[in-house]
Amino acid sequence: xxxxxxxxxxxxxxxxxxxxxxxxxxxxxxxxxxxxxxxxxxxxxxxxxxxxxxxxxxxxxxxxxxxxxxxxxxxxxxxxxxxxxxxxxxxxxxxxxxxxxxxxxxxxxxxxxxxxxxxxxxxxxxxxxxxxxxxxxxxxxxxxxxxxxxxxxxxxxxxxxxxxxxxxxxxxxxxxxxxxxxxxxxxxxxxxxxxxxxxxxxxxxxxxxxxxxxxxxxxxxxxxxxxxxxxxxxxxxxxxxxxxxxxxxxxxxxxxxxxxxxxxxxxxxxxxxxxxxxxxxxxxxxxxxxxxxxxxxxxxxxxxxxxxxxxxxxxxxxxxxxxxxxxxxxxxxxxxxxxxxxxxxxxxxxxxxxxxxxxxxxxxxxxxxxxxxxxxxxxxxxxxxxxxxxxxxxxxxxxxxxxxxxxxxxxxxxxxxxxxxxx
Numbered sequence: 001x002x003x004x005x006x007x008x009x010x011x012x013x014x015x016x017x018x019x020x021x022x023x024x025x026x027x028x029x030x031x032x033x034x035x036x037x038x039x040x041x042x043x044x045x046x047x048x049x050x051x052x053x054x055x056x057x058x059x060x061x062x063x064x065x066x067x068x069x070x071x072x073x074x075x076x077x078x079x080x081x082x083x084x085x086x087x088x089x090x091x092x093x094x095x096x097x098x099x100x101x102x103x104x105x106x107x108x109x110x111x112x113x114x115x116x117x118x119x120x121x122x123x124x125x126x127x128x129x130x131x132x133x134x135x136x137x138x139x140x141x142x143x144x145x146x147x148x149x150x151x152x153x154x155x156x157x158x159x160x161x162x163x164x165x166x167x168x169x170x171x172x173x174x175x176x177x178x179x180x181x182x183x184x185x186x187x188x189x190x191x192x193x194x195x196x197x198x199x200x201x202x203x204x205x206x207x208x209x210x211x212x213x214x215x216x217x218x219x220x221x222x223x224x225x226x227x228x229x230x231x232x233x234x235x236x237x238x239x240x241x242x243x244x245x246x247x248x249x250x251x252x253x254x255x256x257x258x259x260x261x262x263x264x265x266x267x268x269x270x271x272x273x274x275x276x277x278x279x280x281x282x283x284x285x286x287x288x289x290x291x292x293x294x295x296x297x298x299x300x301x302x303x304x305x306x307x308x309x310x311x312x313x314x315x316x317x318x319x320x321x322x323x324x325x326x327x328x329x330x331x332x333x334x335x336x337x338x339x340x341x342x343x344x345x346x347x348x349x350x351x352x353x354x355x356x357x358x359x360x361x362x363x364x365x366x367x368x369x370x371x372x373x374x375x376x377x378x379x380x381x382x383x384x385x386x387x388x389x390x391x392x393x394x395x396x397x398x399x400x401x402x403x404x405x406x407x408x409x410x411x412x413x414x415x416x417x418x419x420x421x422x423x
Contacts, residue, residue, distance in 0.1 A: 001075055003082045011303045013087075015108045016096070018072060024104035035063070063099050067083045071104060079108070086113040089305035090312070111303035115381070116363040119297025121416050126289040128422040129187070130148070131282045133274045138267065142249060149257060150244040158205045159241045160342075161191040165203055166240040169214075173230045181232070185239065196232075203236065212236045221338060263294060287413055290420045295356045302355055310351035311344050347390040361409040364416065372407045380407055 001105050004016040032051040041049035041057065055062055072093060080087055089111035097105035152164065159165050164187050171181030190200045198216045206212050212266050214234040222228040254266035333339065364370070377396070380403050385392040396403075 001079065001082075003016050005083050005085065010113045010301055011112045012305065013083075013085055013110055015079055015083055015085075015091075015110065017075060017106055017108065019075055019104040021101055021103050024067065024071060024098075025100060027071045028063040028100070031063040031066045031070070035066075045170060050197045060100065060110075060116065061098070064278070068095060068104065068106070072106060076108065085110070087111065088113045089303065089309045091306070109305075111305035111309075114300045114302060114359060115144050116359050117299040118360070118363050118367060120293070120365075121297075121364055122292045122419045123291045123361075123421055124290060124297075124416070124419075125421045125423050126286065129231070129282045130285045131275075131279055131291070133271060133278055135275060138271055139279075141270060142267075145257060146246045146249065146253075147244070149253075150246045152242045155243050156208070157241065158207045159190055159203055159238070160190070160243070162243070164189050164242040165238055166242070166294050167203070168237040169234050171232050171234045173227065173232050178227060178232075181234070189396045199234065203238070206236075206238045206241075208238055208240055210238045212238065220402055234277055272376055283417070286420065286422075287417050288383075290417050291357055291360070291413070294364075294416060295353075295360050298356075298357065298360050300359055302359075304354060307348065307352055309346045310355055314347045315340075315344060318347075323362065358409065361412045364403070364412040368412065368415065370408050370411050370415070372404050372411070376407050377403055 002018045006014040006016070008014055012419075023167055029051065036049065036051075036054070037047040039049065039058075040046060040052060040055055044053075045169060050188065051063075062278065077354070087110045091108035091110050094107045094109070096107055117177075129155070156165075166187050168184045169182065169186065188195065188200065188203070188247070190204055192200070194200075196216045196218060199214055202216075203212060203215045214236050215231070216227060216234065217231050218224075218227045220229045247256070249263065251262050254263045258266050259267070260266040260269065296353050320321055322329060330338075333343075377400065381392050381396045381400070384399075384403070385395045388395065
């Protein structure tokens with residue numbers, strides 16, 4: 001095999017890969033042996049017709065496409081290594097010469113990792129990130145805990161904003177009921193804005209056993225096109241009005257939800273935990289501010305194919321997340337009305353940002369000669385092995401180089417964040 005490299009514009013390159021004719025012929029024989037039992041030739045039992053006869057009857061190239069695909073998969077990885085390029089995209093393959101008795105030749109157009117010209121990255125100025133927990137934040141957290149430990153009770157009064165009304169409803173447009181416009185014993189929180197605009201407001205003041213005519217207009221951008229912009233009437237029957245009963249914030253409350261005997265002790269502990277949480281959040285915010293400045297001052301030319309690979313990876317990851325929830329991408333697209341192209345466009349800005357961030361951090365690793373020790377690697381591998389329920393040795397074998405690069409990038413981020421000046 002031989003590999004020729006041609007540098008193209010915008011960090012693209014073309015590999016011309018030539019494979020010996022004998023290897024291509026051998027691959028067509030493999031394809032013939034794999035498929036011969038499915039090919040019928042008069043005068044021969046299935047699987048017994050010679051390869052040469054089949055090629056004569058069906059064309060010389062009957063086995064070429066599959067043979068070419070298999071051979072490309074076999075040799076491409078070695079060709080990349082031989083090229084010496086740091087390739088950051090999927091290859092765009094084009095067949096150049098596919099003919100028995102001649103070398104098999106194909107090209108692979110690829111994106112190459114861009115060079116990064118760093119601007120200032122040490123001592124950059126950023127807006128100060130607040131880390132102190134305020135009394136208002138403490139009270140908000142206590143209110144959240146109150147809500148979490150509340151109970152719902154039925155009340156004999158007209159519904160107020162924030163109450164839950166249990167309703168039956170039937171919707172119609174021009175006197176005709178429409179699909180999806182009916183519900184029974186539905187618990188609706190007034191003020192939640194979970195129904196059509198204007199619907200919930202008309203139930204404020206309604207008591208149990210009330211019958212209410214709710215007149216609304218569907219939004220112009222409503223997901224069901226046949227209802228968009230249409231005026232509708234909902235016949236609503238109110239069965240119950242419920243409200244939340246909140247516990248008093250006192251020593252008993254503290255005892256019920258914590259290991260502390262007094263509210264004062266609980267508040268002191270809660271303040272510490274909020275401070276730790278806010279410090280973590282503030283550090284992440286500070287890191288992002290630093291990266292925004294550092295990436296903004298760096299220069300790099302990102303090839304489109306590199307961005308496309310990142311988008312494809314993000315879409316595959318999203319598909320796996322949906323699959324873990326029992327959903328397919330087809331179902332997702334059906335119910336959201338989105339297309340694969342639209343979803344890819346949504347992912348593109350984040351993909352580009354991720355690429356720039358990583359390229360800059362890798363450049364800082366090189367500029368600062370940041371090294372990762374074996375102790376660092378083992379620590380991270382053990383953490384990942386515990387999370388994945390795998391043996392550390394297996395994790396290290398599979399992704400040691402990735403772990404090394406990721407850890408180095410994280411160290412670079414910590415270094416430039418620590419050196420930043422908050423103003």
